[in-house]
Amino acid sequence: MILVLIVSTLSCNPPTPSEEFKATPYELQIPKYFPTLLNIPDDNPMTVEGVKLGRYLFYDGRLRGYSGDNPDSLMSCATCHIQEYGFECGLDHPKYTDGHPYGIKGKHTTHSMLPLINLVFNNKGYFWNGSVYNEHPNPQMRNIEDIVLMAIVAEDEMFSTPERAVKTIENISIYPPMFKAAFGTEEVTIERIQKAIAQFMRTLISGNSKFDRYIRGIEQLSPDELAGFVLFTTEEGADCFHCHGSDGNLLMTTNDFYNNALDSVFTNLQDRYSVTQNPSDIGAFRAPTLRNIEVTAPYMFDGRFKTLDEVIDFYSEGLHYTPYVHPLMHKIADGGAMLTPRQKRQLKAFLLSLTDHEFLNNPEFSKPDNLP
Ligand code: HEC
Numbered sequence: 001m002i003l004v005l006i007v008s009t010l011s012c013n014p015p016t017p018s019e020e021f022k023a024t025p026y027e028l029q030i031p032k033y034f035p036t037l038l039n040i041p042d043d044n045p046m047t048v049e050g051v052k053l054g055r056y057l058f059y060d061g062r063l064r065g066y067s068g069d070n071p072d073s074l075m076s077c078a079t080c081h082i083q084e085y086g087f088e089c090g091l092d093h094p095k096y097t098d099g100h101p102y103g104i105k106g107k108h109t110t111h112s113m114l115p116l117i118n119l120v121f122n123n124k125g126y127f128w129n130g131s132v133y134n135e136h137p138n139p140q141m142r143n144i145e146d147i148v149l150m151a152i153v154a155e156d157e158m159f160s161t162p163e164r165a166v167k168t169i170e171n172i173s174i175y176p177p178m179f180k181a182a183f184g185t186e187e188v189t190i191e192r193i194q195k196a197i198a199q200f201m202r203t204l205i206s207g208n209s210k211f212d213r214y215i216r217g218i219e220q221l222s223p224d225e226l227a228g229f230v231l232f233t234t235e236e237g238a239d240c241f242h243c244h245g246s247d248g249n250l251l252m253t254t255n256d257f258y259n260n261a262l263d264s265v266f267t268n269l270q271d272r273y274s275v276t277q278n279p280s281d282i283g284a285f286r287a288p289t290l291r292n293i294e295v296t297a298p299y300m301f302d303g304r305f306k307t308l309d310e311v312i313d314f315y316s317e318g319l320h321y322t323p324y325v326h327p328l329m330h331k332i333a334d335g336g337a338m339l340t341p342r343q344k345r346q347l348k349a350f351l352l353s354l355t356d357h358e359f360l361n362n363p364e365f366s367k368p369d370n371l372p
């Protein structure tokens with residue numbers, strides 16, 4: 001994703017809604033045993049009307065800018081972020097056959113996709129390298145609101161401008177009343193578009209996989225899944241849990257950044273080091289959540305692995321030693337966890353138990369019927 005710095009003059013003041021205006025507060029349903037620290041900016045409280053508007057905008061392909069030779073070509077957030085693939089683009093996307101997307105103008109994104117799952121619990125930084133975080137000195141690099149604008153304007157994504165996005169949306173008759181319901185007046189502003197889509201993003205909570213039901217004591221894991229869980233959470237086993245959670249962290253990630261021994265030469269210039277300038281972050285990226293990992297192939301920041309078997313083989317015997325490898329990669333001296341074929345099968349069975357079909361099919365997250 002290209003980070004575009006928007007001059008602050010663009011953020012003109014939206015009109016003040018009338019005194020009586022009150023949208024309906026949106027009650028986030030936090031699954032049992034999930035963290036309760038939420039990343040919601042004070043100036044964008046979630047409302048039912050705001051979330052609804054955000055869902056429409058997320059799925060509206062008219063929000064794109066450039067349309068090349070074909071004025072009918074559309075691109076929305078959901079062109080790349082597809083619900084059934086955990087809001088990634090998947091391997092059988094009609095355009096992104098390598099799982100590595102490109103924008104409306106044909107320019108590839110720097111990294112492969114990230115899922116849009118449980119973003120509201122991430123307080124450490126968004127994107128593969130965490131370059132968007134709450135304390136960022138630039139107020140336009142702090143939260144999901146800012147990512148929305150980046151995606152709308154980035155050349156490798158929707159390649160529009162704030163003015164064009166506003167003009168397009170205010171001329172579509174369904175929208176002004178929805179803006180009024182969400183924000184008190186019909187006025188369409190880029191800030192309101194950002195806020196509404198960010199509100200919708202924060203509702204994308206996944207907490208009902210088979211593994212969750214096991215943790216809540218209402219469903220059993222199969223013997224293989226259970227053995228895989230033990231491998232996942234023990235240092236003698238596959239030792240995955242330090243970075244991908246699960247010892248009391250059901251997000252299946254710490255949302256922290258690690259060099260997980262993928263490479264011996266580091267060529268991607270947008271790694272964690274590019275954000276912190278700390279040499280120990282060379283080649284480090286965020287450990288993504290393993291929820292719904294079954295459907296979010298391809299894997300890693302560059303999408304190099306197409307299957308979970310390839311990922312497991314990598315952690316088992318494919319690690320590359322460099323001085324930058326994170327100390328929590330305890331198996332580095334052996335080149336990996338050295339799993340037997342049976343253990344690999346069990347670990348995979350456990351990873352598959354993290355698929356949350358309710359989330360992937362939830363109609364509240366799907367495309368509204370009356371959009372083109
Ligand atoms: C061309 C494909 C494409 C489109 C269109 C697109 N995205 Fe993304 N999105 C990506 C990729 C690739 C990443 C990972 C970028 C990175 O970290 O370098 C990403 C990352 C994100 C993230 C960060 C997730 C995380 O956990 O850090 C959010 C949030 C997001 N996109 C929201 C949106 C929204 C909202 C829109 C529409 C306004 C949108 N995206 C449009 C490809 C796309």
Ligand code: HEC
Nearest residue numbers: 238239240243258260285286287288299300301315328329
């Ligand atoms: C030291 C921390 C660490 C440990 C230990 C670790 N991982 Fe990871 N994992 C990461 C990081 C960081 C990434 C992303 C790396 C990248 O793309 O460069 C990742 C990526 C992945 C991915 C791909 C995610 C995606 O959406 O692309 C899977 C699957 C995965 N790990 C599974 C495991 C399994 C299984 C284990 C145990 C055998 C494990 N990890 C151990 C840090 C770790």
